[in-house]
Amino acid sequence: YLSFHLLPPLSPPLDPSLFPNPIAASLEFSRLNCPNVLHALQTISNSTPVRALITSDPYGAFHPNIPTYYYFSSGAASLAAIVHLPTLHNQWTTGFKDLPFSLVSIPGLPPIPASHMPEPILDREDPAYHGFLCFAANLARSQGIIVNTFDSLEPRAIKAITDGFCIPDSKTPLLYNIGPFIDKSFDRTGGEAECFSWLDAQPNQSVVFLSFGSQDTFSALQVREIATGLDNSGQRFLWVVRSPPPKQEHRNNKRLAALTDPDLDALLPEGFLARTRNRGLVVKSWAPQEAVLNRESVGGFVTQCGWNSILEAVCAGVPMVAWPLCAEQHMNRAVLVEDMKLAMPVEQAEDGFVSSVEVEMRVRALMESEEGRALRERSQMMRENAKAVHGQGGSSRIAFYKLTESWRR
Known part of the structure; x- marks a missing residue:
C-alpha cells in the first residue's frame, strides 16, 4: 500500500525571483528540503524496516542506514554527461558557453559542440551548474541508478558508464536499465x-x-x-x-x-x-x-x-x-x-x-x-x-529482477 508523508513548508518560503532561472530555484528548493526528507526517513524507519530509498532529488537525502537508488528519467547518454561533469569541470578552465565551437568529449557519446551541452550547465556562474555538480557526485555515491532506457537502444553509452569511463575517480554504481516507460494516459479532451x-x-x-x-x-x-x-x-x-x-x-x-x-x-x-x-x-x-x-x-x-x-x-x-x-x-x-x-x-x-x-x-x-x-x-x-525487453528473458525484466533482489539482500 501507499503511505504519504507531507514535508513541512520551508520557513522562510523560497523566493524564485531571487534566482536567475527556474532550474536554479528548483535545485535550491531541493537542497533546503534535505533535512526534512532525512527527518521523514528517520521517522518511517523507526516503525518500519526501509529496504531502499528511490529518489530523483539532485541533492539526495542520504540516510546512513538506508541504501539510496536514483531514478533517472532520461536516457543513458544524458546520464553519462552528468556523471562525467566533475571530470569536465576539472579539464575545462571556463564555462561551455564561453567556447561554443569547441568539442566536448564524453565517454559513450559522439563529440558535442560545447554550446550543445545541456542548458543548466553552460554557465559556470549559474547556481544551477553547481547544483548539477552536486547531482553528479550524489549519483556516483548511490547504491544504484535506475534508468528509463533499454540495453539495445543505447549500448555505447551504457557500456561507457558501466566500464567506469564516465566516473574515473571512484567506483561506478550499478545501472538498472528497466525502460522504456511511457505514460499512455492523457486527460485532455476535444481534439x-x-x-x-x-x-x-x-x-x-x-x-x-x-x-x-x-x-x-x-x-x-x-x-x-x-x-x-x-x-x-x-x-x-x-x-x-x-x-x-x-x-x-x-x-x-x-x-x-x-x-x-x-x-x-x-x-x-x-x-x-x-x-x-x-x-x-x-x-x-x-x-x-x-x-x-x-x-x-x-x-x-x-x-x-x-x-x-x-x-x-x-x-x-x-x-x-x-x-x-x-x-x-x-x-x-x-x-x-x-x-x-x-x-x-x-x-x-x-x-x-x-x-x-x-x-x-x-x-x-x-x-x-x-x-x-x-x-x-x-x-x-x-x-x-x-x-x-519486458518479456520473459528480456533485458529490462532481468534488470528489474536484479534491482528487487538487491533490496532483499
Whole structure:
C-alpha cells in the first residue's frame, strides 16, 4: 500500500525571483528540503524496516542506514554527461558557453559542440551548474541508478558508464536499465477525436507528424517558415501549433503564451489552410502524441528530441527528424542521429532558426528518400526490441529482477 508523508513548508518560503532561472530555484528548493526528507526517513524507519530509498532529488537525502537508488528519467547518454561533469569541470578552465565551437568529449557519446551541452550547465556562474555538480557526485555515491532506457537502444553509452569511463575517480554504481516507460494516459479532451478520424482516413505510413513538446514555443516567423515548408513539400502532415511567445518576452514566459490557443488565421500564411486541407491537419496547442505515433498512417515524426518523445517514437517504430530546442535536446539529437541512427537532423542557424527550404527538404527526405527508408526499417527493428525487453528473458525484466533482489539482500 501507499503511505504519504507531507514535508513541512520551508520557513522562510523560497523566493524564485531571487534566482536567475527556474532550474536554479528548483535545485535550491531541493537542497533546503534535505533535512526534512532525512527527518521523514528517520521517522518511517523507526516503525518500519526501509529496504531502499528511490529518489530523483539532485541533492539526495542520504540516510546512513538506508541504501539510496536514483531514478533517472532520461536516457543513458544524458546520464553519462552528468556523471562525467566533475571530470569536465576539472579539464575545462571556463564555462561551455564561453567556447561554443569547441568539442566536448564524453565517454559513450559522439563529440558535442560545447554550446550543445545541456542548458543548466553552460554557465559556470549559474547556481544551477553547481547544483548539477552536486547531482553528479550524489549519483556516483548511490547504491544504484535506475534508468528509463533499454540495453539495445543505447549500448555505447551504457557500456561507457558501466566500464567506469564516465566516473574515473571512484567506483561506478550499478545501472538498472528497466525502460522504456511511457505514460499512455492523457486527460485532455476535444481534439483527439478529429485527430484520430483524420489519421485513420490516410494511407499507411503517409503522414508526417510535427510536435515539439510542452516547454518551448516558436516565434511567429518560425511558424510561418514551417508552414511554407510543409506547403511546398507536398506531404501529408499532422501539425501541432502552439501560440508564439509575446514579443520581447524572456524565454521563461514562453510557457505562459502556450496556455492560450493560437489564432491560426493570423499566424499561418494566407491561404495555407485552404491549400493543404486535403492533405494536412493543423491541431491547436496539443495532441495525444503517444497515441498519434501509434496510428498506422503515421510514417514520420518531427520532434524536439525530448527523451519522452524519443521513447514514444521508438516504441511506435516511427523514424524522426531531429529538431532540438532546449535543455539536453541537442545532445539527444547527436546520439539519436549518429549512434542510434533513428533520425536525420535539421540544419539550424546559429540562433536555432530553420528555413522553409530546410523544412521542405527534410520532410521529403524522411518520407520519400532512401535514407528515410533505411531509418524506417531500423525504427521498426528497434520497435521490436522495445517490445521484447519486458518479456520473459528480456533485458529490462532481468534488470528489474536484479534491482528487487538487491533490496532483499
